Amino acid sequence: MASKAFAVLEQEAGLGEALAGRDLCSIADLTPAEVAAILDLAHDVKSDPGKYRHALDAKQMVMFFEKSSLRTRLTFETAINTLGGNAIFVDQTQSPLGERESLADIARNLERWVSVIVLRTYAHETITEMAQYASVPVINALSDLEHPCQALADFMTIQERFGTLKGLRFTYVGDGNNVCHSLMLTAAQVGAHCTIGTPKNYAPKADIVAQARAIGNITGSDITVINDPVVAVNGADAVYTDVCTSMGFEHEATKRAPIFKPYQVNEALLAHAAPHAVFMHCLPAHRNAEVTDAVLDGPQSVVFDQAENRMHAQKALLLLLLGGAKLGK
Numbered sequence: 001m002a003s004k005a006f007a008v009l010e011q012e013a014g015l016g017e018a019l020a021g022r023d024l025c026s027i028a029d030l031t032p033a034e035v036a037a038i039l040d041l042a043h044d045v046k047s048d049p050g051k052y053r054h055a056l057d058a059k060q061m062v063m064f065f066e067k068s069s070l071r072t073r074l075t076f077e078t079a080i081n082t083l084g085g086n087a088i089f090v091d092q093t094q095s096p097l098g099e100r101e102s103l104a105d106i107a108r109n110l111e112r113w114v115s116v117i118v119l120r121t122y123a124h125e126t127i128t129e130m131a132q133y134a135s136v137p138v139i140n141a142l143s144d145l146e147h148p149c150q151a152l153a154d155f156m157t158i159q160e161r162f163g164t165l166k167g168l169r170f171t172y173v174g175d176g177n178n179v180c181h182s183l184m185l186t187a188a189q190v191g192a193h194c195t196i197g198t199p200k201n202y203a204p205k206a207d208i209v210a211q212a213r214a215i216g217n218i219t220g221s222d223i224t225v226i227n228d229p230v231v232a233v234n235g236a237d238a239v240y241t242d243v244c245t246s247m248g249f250e251h252e253a254t255k256r257a258p259i260f261k262p263y264q265v266n267e268a269l270l271a272h273a274a275p276h277a278v279f280m281h282c283l284p285a286h287r288n289a290e291v292t293d294a295v296l297d298g299p300q301s302v303v304f305d306q307a308e309n310r311m312h313a314q315k316a317l318l319l320l321l322l323g324g325a326k327l328g329k
Helices: 002-011 015-019 032-047 071-081 103-110 124-133 148-162 178-190 206-219 229-233 250-263 303-321
Strands: 060-065 086-091 116-120 138-140 169-173 193-197 223-226 238-241 278-281
Touching (some): 015 032, 032 178, 071 116, 103 124, 124 138, 138 148, 148 303, 178 223, 278 303
Parallel strands (some): 169 193, 238 278
16 A cells, blocks of 8 residues: 555655655644545554655654553554664653643753653643644544544544445444544545444534534535434444443532443344444453454454554654654555
């Protein structure tokens, strides 16, 4: 897929150069062509990692995490380490960014030491403010509003399975949370038809839905938000769910459990999808809550492919934002 990726870069008036030095706070920061280029490069990096072994030599990446992590931390660290760079991890779980020192001052220090800043935060504004002040790329590794790196890896996984994304029927059932927002925006960017099935009062934010529909008007993607999980899943090529209670909302767990019970992805619900459908989850999963063991561990599940592809998609993102993609040609 390398030739396709770089053909896109060349045809889109210096797209590769345009991505270099950019931030990724939201999937909406990208154009459909840029999303396609990231995915194409991710496939090439995965198929021939040795070609990019020294593409980011001496590049330094700092990661500030206010939330605990397994996949996000290890895939980012592994990604830059195997591209020749270095990762520095700063645990902010006990002290939110901006509490001890202003974000502007932190940014002005960091830009003198490192090549890229990766943030996993509660407030999305922490990421956008850091991006405002830092002269080096800032990457959203999760905020309460979005999880763009997860969505890129997820659609890379779907593309691996089906070969194409245009016109694919993608369904998300569950809480209209940060993961849902980024999935919906990415589906719109790649021209997939996206249906969101959520309980009343737990739908994705209206402005994100409007953003996704505006993108979809250009790419041919239909964005639908409904409350019936069976109707949402009907005929889907991919069925995705996430935890019913995200980090920071643990106090609502007891209240949410009965509300989300009809949205559990079990064998009966998945049977309404297309026979070839895949099941997806960003992990960690609450087994037998939002998804049953039979589905999570079943033959249609691609959850560990998604987890692996976090590393490859993030390699591609780092290469493009730091200008290292051409070294792998």
